[in-house]
Amino acid sequence: MAIERVIMLFLLMGLANLSSIHVFGELDGHYHDQFRKVKSLKSSFLRPDLSTPSISPLPSPSPSSSPQSQVILYGKSRVFHVTSYGADPTGNADSTDAILKAISDAFASSSDGFLMDGIVNLGGAQIDLDGGNYLVNRPLRFPATGAGNVVLKGGSLHASDEFPTDGYLIDLSSPPSTSSTKIVKEAKNKSLGGSLSTLASSLSYNYEYITLRDLMLDSNHRGGGISVINSLRTSIDNCYIVHFASDGILVQGGHETYIRNSFLGQHITAGGDPGERNFSGTGIHLMGNDNAVTDVVIFSASVGIMVSAPANVISGVHCYNKATGFGGTGIYLKLPGLTQTRIVNSYLDYTGIVAEDPVQLHISNCFFLGDAFVILKSIKGEMKGVNIVDNMFSGSGKGMQIVQLDETNVGFNQIEQVVIDRNNVNGMIMKSTIARGSIQGNGSSWTVDLNPTLVFPNLIKYVQYTFSTSDGSFPNHALKNTSGNQVVIASNTPAAANVYVVAHQSAG
Numbered sequence: 001m002a003i004e005r006v007i008m009l010f011l012l013m014g015l016a017n018l019s020s021i022h023v024f025g026e027l028d029g030h031y032h033d034q035f036r037k038v039k040s041l042k043s044s045f046l047r048p049d050l051s052t053p054s055i056s057p058l059p060s061p062s063p064s065s066s067p068q069s070q071v072i073l074y075g076k077s078r079v080f081h082v083t084s085y086g087a088d089p090t091g092n093a094d095s096t097d098a099i100l101k102a103i104s105d106a107f108a109s110s111s112d113g114f115l116m117d118g119i120v121n122l123g124g125a126q127i128d129l130d131g132g133n134y135l136v137n138r139p140l141r142f143p144a145t146g147a148g149n150v151v152l153k154g155g156s157l158h159a160s161d162e163f164p165t166d167g168y169l170i171d172l173s174s175p176p177s178t179s180s181t182k183i184v185k186e187a188k189n190k191s192l193g194g195s196l197s198t199l200a201s202s203l204s205y206n207y208e209y210i211t212l213r214d215l216m217l218d219s220n221h222r223g224g225g226i227s228v229i230n231s232l233r234t235s236i237d238n239c240y241i242v243h244f245a246s247d248g249i250l251v252q253g254g255h256e257t258y259i260r261n262s263f264l265g266q267h268i269t270a271g272g273d274p275g276e277r278n279f280s281g282t283g284i285h286l287m288g289n290d291n292a293v294t295d296v297v298i299f300s301a302s303v304g305i306m307v308s309a310p311a312n313v314i315s316g317v318h319c320y321n322k323a324t325g326f327g328g329t330g331i332y333l334k335l336p337g338l339t340q341t342r343i344v345n346s347y348l349d350y351t352g353i354v355a356e357d358p359v360q361l362h363i364s365n366c367f368f369l370g371d372a373f374v375i376l377k378s379i380k381g382e383m384k385g386v387n388i389v390d391n392m393f394s395g396s397g398k399g400m401q402i403v404q405l406d407e408t409n410v411g412f413n414q415i416e417q418v419v420i421d422r423n424n425v426n427g428m429i430m431k432s433t434i435a436r437g438s439i440q441g442n443g444s445s446w447t448v449d450l451n452p453t454l455v456f457p458n459l460i461k462y463v464q465y466t467f468s469t470s471d472g473s474f475p476n477h478a479l480k481n482t483s484g485n486q487v488v489i490a491s492n493t494p495a496a497a498n499v500y501v502v503a504h505q506s507a508g
């Protein structure tokens with residue numbers, strides 16, 4: 001089980017690499033061919049699953065002859081009201097079957113051609129929760145037909161006490177018997193060195209353009225809120241997701257899940273909760289690339305956002321999920337060696353950011369409050385292309401550094417293009433990769449100690465200095481030493497001079 005997970009993760013990271021290449025447009029034609037072939041194979045695979053061919057007008061009328069079904073029958077509406085299927089909006093009776101029936105009717109309703117290959121365009125069909133609160137005893141898994149352009153909206157779902165602890169209230173994954181499991185098994189057999197087509201086939205999508213909006217999801221401390229597996233262009237908008245035990249939202253594979261304007265918390269609290277020490281779970285887990293999390297609040301969870309695939313953007317996020325002092329993390333970037341993540345305009349509130357071996361990481365215009373800081377954690381000692389600039393840090397004067405290195409595994413030994421600068425700091429210790437200092441002296445040696453500011457303990461790659469005498473003398477002078485971040489300037493004859501130094505720890 002654990003091994004399977006690891007392999008799955010590894011595979012996904014491999015895929016993520018591949019798609020990132022795609023982002024940069026470096027794929028060759030061969031890959032595209034393979035990709036297309038496998039996709040059309042998959043769609044031919046899926047079409048027979050549809051109860052009706054694409055242009056067929058309507059599904060057979062459902063046994064209940066409710067007014068809603070008639071509306072559908074005459075083709076006037078593609079809004080599927082779950083209450084018309086017998087769902088109980090008071091939340092007393094279990095509504096799983098009724099909602100699943102509404103979903104499957106929406107998926108079978110009619111087709112306006114195709115989106116991506118194999119993805120039937122449902123033309124904007126809507127499953128309407130009619131403003132009710134529904135009890136659900138198992139995941140609302142979307143049909144495995146490869147469909148898109150459909151909306152689920154407007155109500156609350158509440159997991160029952162029987163809800164499976166490994167389930168998600170809304171589950172956009174194809175059932176275990178189809179593609180993804182098979183792909184993982186095949187990939188396992190080919191031990192990742194496998195053919196490109198194996199990889200390509202796992203890049204084909206289950207769903208495209210599914211919108212989940214205006215929903216409150218209560219996982220009842222059993223399982224998670226939403227899982228989006230291998231889907232393309234999913235929109236999660238204005239959702240309030242609480243009481244998850246695993247993840248509020250899990251995104252795995254696929255592309256372009258946009259999570260916006262939403263609120264996630266394991267416990268309903270507005271901060272200062274007496275149980276904060278015990279918060280567990282993850283607000284949002286991104287195991288796929290090219291996603292965006294924007295304008296989202298995570299108000300309780302052990303980890304606010306866990307990112308384990310590259311090319312995601314996090315913007316306008318407020319994390320106060322669990323204070324660092326209680327073992328929480330606001331945003332955890334677990335993609336050592338290929339980070340490619342931007343965190344901008346966000347608010348880290350008593351909880352910070354952890355990045356493992358960051359390679360291409362940008363953190364800017366963020367506000368860190370309550371001694372929150374950034375930890376750069378060494379896995380293999382690699383740190384490249386990191387910008388932590390133009391942020392605001394505020395603390396309580398306990399001497400907390402704004403950026404810290406965790407070199408427990410191994411020291412950082414490959415450091416390139418790291419710029420930590422121009423942050424403003426109140427009540428914490430400024431750390432930077434660019435430091436300035438000056439010293440006045442009368443003698444032949446001047447030492448400026450830049451250790452208090454510089455991030456890396458013994459690394460100066462570039463020094464600029466000004467030597468200004470105040471006694472009219474004109475000695476020769478030179479940079480003698482930068483060891484231990486101590487910049488030593490010496491002159492050939494004694495002089496009274498001011499020495500101004502600027503040193504960079506990563507000059508490109």
Ligand SMILES: *[C@@H]1O[C@H](CO)[C@@H](O)[C@H](O)[C@H]1NC(C)=O
Pocket residue numbers: 185186189
């Ligand atoms: C994996 O390989 C084994 C041994 O070669 C074979 O028996 C099995 O069917 C293969 N599984 C898949 C999913 O291809």
Ligand SMILES: *[C@@H]1O[C@H](CO)[C@@H](O)[C@H](O)[C@H]1NC(C)=O
Pocket residue numbers: 274275276277278
């Ligand atoms: C946190 O969990 C521990 C161990 O389960 C428990 O003893 C403690 O009462 C909990 N604290 C709060 C505040 O819920």
Ligand SMILES: *[C@@H]1O[C@H](CO)[C@@H](O)[C@H](O)[C@H]1NC(C)=O
Pocket residue numbers: 442443470471495496
């Ligand atoms: C610098 O030191 C020398 C020798 O001790 C002394 O003669 C000179 O006045 C000093 N100059 C200044 C500017 O302090």
Ligand SMILES: *[C@@H]1O[C@H](CO)[C@@H](O)[C@H](O)[C@H]1NC(C)=O
Pocket residue numbers: 480481482483484
């Ligand atoms: C620079 O300073 C360090 C520490 O004082 C010393 O060990 C080293 O030998 C010095 N290097 C040179 C070139 O003087």
